[in-house]
Amino acid sequence: EIFLRLPTAADLARASTACVSFRRVVVGHPFLRRFRALHPPPLLGIICGGLTPAQPPHPSAAAAATLADADFSCSFLPPSRDRWCLREVRDGRALFSPALQGTNHNYNPSDLVKEFAVCDPLHHRYLLLPVLPDHLASQVHPPDTVECETFFAPPGDDEDSSFRDFR
Structure with a gap:
């Protein structure tokens, strides 16, 4: 309870170096979840x-x-068949997908859902999301793709804290 009242994460880190039992409490997932709920990132x-x-x-x-x-353009992303285009930024992560060339009538709608990358620009890390299987991509219809937007869904309060971690 005392550690939860420390004002900054830096103070918490200094307190955890005092002894092994303090460190064990501070690095525990239940404690970190409560600390992050009380102290949102700056x-x-x-x-x-x-x-x-x-x-x-x-x-x-x-x-x-x-x-x-910092490289917020994420130039370290791997080459794509099309140029990477920023779609969403949330909680320090960026979502990229290929920028499709052309109009609504001369591209394959299933290409919209093929390639996505989640990027951590501060640590120069990225994760290519698994490709959507063809049988699901074929269910996308042209009227749906005109209004299609990609975005991050924020985790709910009941979500596991590991959902928020970047892997």
């Missing part, structure tokens, strides 16, 4: 054509300044 900036970092007097301005050289 706002470091806004991504709109690049990062606009938080400015003083915002409390996160110092941490945001360290992100000045």
